[in-house]
Amino acid sequence: MQTDNLDKWKKELVNCTQCGFCKDVCPIFADVEWDSSVARGKMALCYGLYSGDIEPDESVVERLYQCTTCADCTRRCPSSTDVVGVVEAVRKDLVASDIMSPTHRKIAESIATLGNPFGEDQSRIEIFGEKPHKAKIAYFTGCSAAYRNKEIAEAGLSILKKLGVDYTLLDEVCCGSVLGRLGFSDGNIRRQAEANVKAIGDTGAEIVLFSCAGCLRMFRKEYPQFMELPFKALHFIEWLSEQEIPLKPYGKRVTYHDPCHIGRHLGVYDAPRDVINKIPDVEFVEMVDNRESARCCGGGGGVRAQFPEISKNIASKRVDQAEIADVLLTTCPFCVNNLALGIDESSKLVVKDLLELVDELLEDG
Amino acid sequence: MEKQIIDRLREVVGDDNIRTTTAELYAYSTDAGIHRSMPDAVLRPKNTEEVAGVVKLANELLFPVVPRGAGTALCGHSVPVAAGVVMDLQRMNAIKELHIEDLYVVVEPGVIHKDLNAKLKEYGFFIPGPSSGNVANIGGMVATNASGGNAVKYGATRDYVLGMEVVLPTGEIARFGSRTLKNSAGYQLEKLMCGMEGTLGVITEVNLRITPLPEATAVAVAVFHTLEDAGRCVSNIIAYPVIPSGLELMSRVCIEAVNKAVCLGLPDEEAILLIEVDGSSHDVKDQIEKVTEICKGSGSISVDFTYDAERKEELWKGRKAMIPALSKYHDDLVTVMLADDMAVPMSKVPEAVKAFQAISDKYDIIIASYGHSGDGNLHTKVLMDPTRQSHWDQAEKAVSEIYEKVMELGGTITGEHGVGMTKAPFFLRERESSLEVMKVIKKGLDPNNIMNPYKIMDWEENFIARLRYHVESE
Numbered sequence: 020m021q022t023d024n025l026d027k028w029k030k031e032l033v034n035c036t037q038c039g040f041c042k043d044v045c046p047i048f049a050d051v052e053w054d055s056s057v058a059r060g061k062m063a064l065c066y067g068l069y070s071g072d073i074e075p076d077e078s079v080v081e082r083l084y085q086c087t088t089c090a091d092c093t094r095r096c097p098s099s100t101d102v103v104g105v106v107e108a109v110r111k112d113l114v115a116s117d118i119m120s121p122t123h124r125k126i127a128e129s130i131a132t133l134g135n136p137f138g139e140d141q142s143r144i145e146i147f148g149e150k151p152h153k154a155k156i157a158y159f160t161g162c163s164a165a166y167r168n169k170e171i172a173e174a175g176l177s178i179l180k181k182l183g184v185d186y187t188l189l190d191e192v193c194c195g196s197v198l199g200r201l202g203f204s205d206g207n208i209r210r211q212a213e214a215n216v217k218a219i220g221d222t223g224a225e226i227v228l229f230s231c232a233g234c235l236r237m238f239r240k241e242y243p244q245f246m247e248l249p250f251k252a253l254h255f256i257e258w259l260s261e262q263e264i265p266l267k268p269y270g271k272r273v274t275y276h277d278p279c280h281i282g283r284h285l286g287v288y289d290a291p292r293d294v295i296n297k298i299p300d301v302e303f304v305e306m307v308d309n310r311e312s313a314r315c316c317g318g319g320g321g322v323r324a325q326f327p328e329i330s331k332n333i334a335s336k337r338v339d340q341a342e343i344a345d346v347l348l349t350t351c352p353f354c355v356n357n358l359a360l361g362i363d364e365s366s367k368l369v370v371k372d373l374l375e376l377v378d379e380l381l382e383d384g
Numbered sequence: 385m386e387k388q389i390i391d392r393l394r395e396v397v398g399d400d401n402i403r404t405t406t407a408e409l410y411a412y413s414t415d416a417g418i419h420r421s422m423p424d425a426v427l428r429p430k431n432t433e434e435v436a437g438v439v440k441l442a443n444e445l446l447f448p449v450v451p452r453g454a455g456t457a458l459c460g461h462s463v464p465v466a467a468g469v470v471m472d473l474q475r476m477n478a479i480k481e482l483h484i485e486d487l488y489v490v491v492e493p494g495v496i497h498k499d500l501n502a503k504l505k506e507y508g509f510f511i512p513g514p515s516s517g518n519v520a521n522i523g524g525m526v527a528t529n530a531s532g533g534n535a536v537k538y539g540a541t542r543d544y545v546l547g548m549e550v551v552l553p554t555g556e557i558a559r560f561g562s563r564t565l566k567n568s569a570g571y572q573l574e575k576l577m578c579g580m581e582g583t584l585g586v587i588t589e590v591n592l593r594i595t596p597l598p599e600a601t602a603v604a605v606a607v608f609h610t611l612e613d614a615g616r617c618v619s620n621i622i623a624y625p626v627i628p629s630g631l632e633l634m635s636r637v638c639i640e641a642v643n644k645a646v647c648l649g650l651p652d653e654e655a656i657l658l659i660e661v662d663g664s665s666h667d668v669k670d671q672i673e674k675v676t677e678i679c680k681g682s683g684s685i686s687v688d689f690t691y692d693a694e695r696k697e698e699l700w701k702g703r704k705a706m707i708p709a710l711s712k713y714h715d716d717l718v719t720v721m722l723a724d725d726m727a728v729p730m731s732k733v734p735e736a737v738k739a740f741q742a743i744s745d746k747y748d749i750i751i752a753s754y755g756h757s758g759d760g761n762l763h764t765k766v767l768m769d770p771t772r773q774s775h776w777d778q779a780e781k782a783v784s785e786i787y788e789k790v791m792e793l794g795g796t797i798t799g800e801h802g803v804g805m806t807k808a809p810f811f812l813r814e815r816e817s818s819l820e821v822m823k824v825i826k827k828g829l830d831p832n833n834i835m836n837p838y839k840i841m842d843w844e845e846n847f848i849a850r851l852r853y854h855v856e857s858e
Contacts, residue, residue: 033769033853040519054455055412060411063413076407097711099711
């Protein structure tokens, strides 16, 4: 296989001392238990491929795709090794060497032809029935909230309407996050970035709101590598935390799950808590692992598509921590979806996006 | 390894618990040290009978067995140098018995130190351990006689081992030691097993003494103009006597690295001591007064104790930030596990640190020294590019001189990590007079040399050998 991408990560490959401290936090290892599955194991396998010690056979490729890219390992790593960077680099080399699962190939084809990873042929304009127009604020719904968890995008739209905001939807395509996580080339991601930045440019928006953690991460961390963005990318919740929002009381106990891609990857921890604290009568409790040390929902990094059982088991462990509350809130449709799968039938816990709760409690007009 | 042997192993541990795939063999070919060697298979037994079944088979068919816990050993202890099977004991993770009123517990080897302490905390007790305690397994801690920063007050793992069950190299299941705090019954074989690094059998159950959690702790940073002042202060504290629960030294390279990487604003001085005292509230108050007085009398520029949890965390943050800071010290260099845990008599710590710095300068290689100076235990981090032969050449010379100095000062080449492969050549010199006895014990218990062969006194190569890095000559 080619190792052009891994070659750029030599320092990180030898920076990992194989100390194993990541075993304490890696959500995949907690489920799979073999040492090749933990972050350190994946770093070893990447070094093996980089150095030519091993070939990318089925066992190696399987392990390299068993990473949710949650980055909790880097937080715990005494040497701050960028494991996610290395894992994504090796995935790029695998894809460039035409080593990829049929599931991932199908996802990439769907994004290239239909603009979304789900094989859906309706555009965002058709789904929401709103055409893009000139406006100061644009709402980038993301694929999950458009095609799978539409209630979240609808909550976002409803909030904007209730607040009387002059907003526009976008003729958007997949942000490319899934392509990046699975190892598709920068060229593929740039194609998505160019289409989206043009769509935003056409509306003249100065602020773009996101309800998906993965999409926001792309706009904040990856798109700027390709081009300058003439607008500000904010999570919907970041924007809401700075607005006057008249909310009805909510007499329930709630907790909050930090999505990895806006938490550890972007450092957004206060805004969602600020919004929750705007709700009268709400009782907010933190899970044992929160903010920087929040556990992953198990859905990211392509794990859910390829290893649904592992994904579900990780979600169950996170949901167990949330049983201290009536409602588990988060700020990413992908997390909502995955956490919901982890809820035991006997549990009364409800998972919802914070946008849904805000919409539910927001006084009209 | 022949398919027939793999099939017989499969019968012992079950299909789900044996792997011969590239991913597993490669991941288990190294530990947290610098070496690599591929096993033929990786096994995950669930109980003593399965362990004994595997070892019996190994003794009959003559293949090596390398026991492994969390794989956090630092000197190649669990690297299968002669191939064979790596026996991953992480599934044997039951806390089997808690006897708080008798001050002991019975645990399986795969219990994680952190998990055991979380359980013991419910009763107000704990067992001290290494800084890798969040992941390290009890079996590995016993097999390497591991310890950490609080060893000056609480001792090492060996001090907590009362008894154990061991699968001997011939496959018999033996019980050593007792369930009592005192025991004068003949040879203390349970203590012999501490530090045997998997060469004399597989530990399958351990009886461990427990100790009460302190009621209060307080932490201080003491700053010194010179390393000698800091060293004298350590000696003065211990000789007073005050036995702190932590006494960490940071020298200039470490201070600079931390300040450069994380802007903690540590004082720009030659040495810092981080001092922790614990005990009853009354004891802690008393110790704070004494230590403050001793620090001032030993030339400390400042010393300030705090009980405040947040402030204590902040002070430890500087110490904890040091290793990541060192890894970011230079764009092309990383920390490599070499000469990592020497111990010298406490009064010799400043002399040792000065000597290490001179050696570092002589070979133009960055070596950061820090450590648990309260028990004379010094860590060094060698910063190098482990893919360059010239760096290994310099490191080899520097590390050899460091070990020479340690032995000259009456110290030991390993205070808490063990020998494995990386320290073996120097161990052979340090313990020259013990080697024949050790070899007789090994031969007697393991006549076919199947248990973790070629380690400790049986390692025959240089310490920089079987590297897990691909090294380029320049």
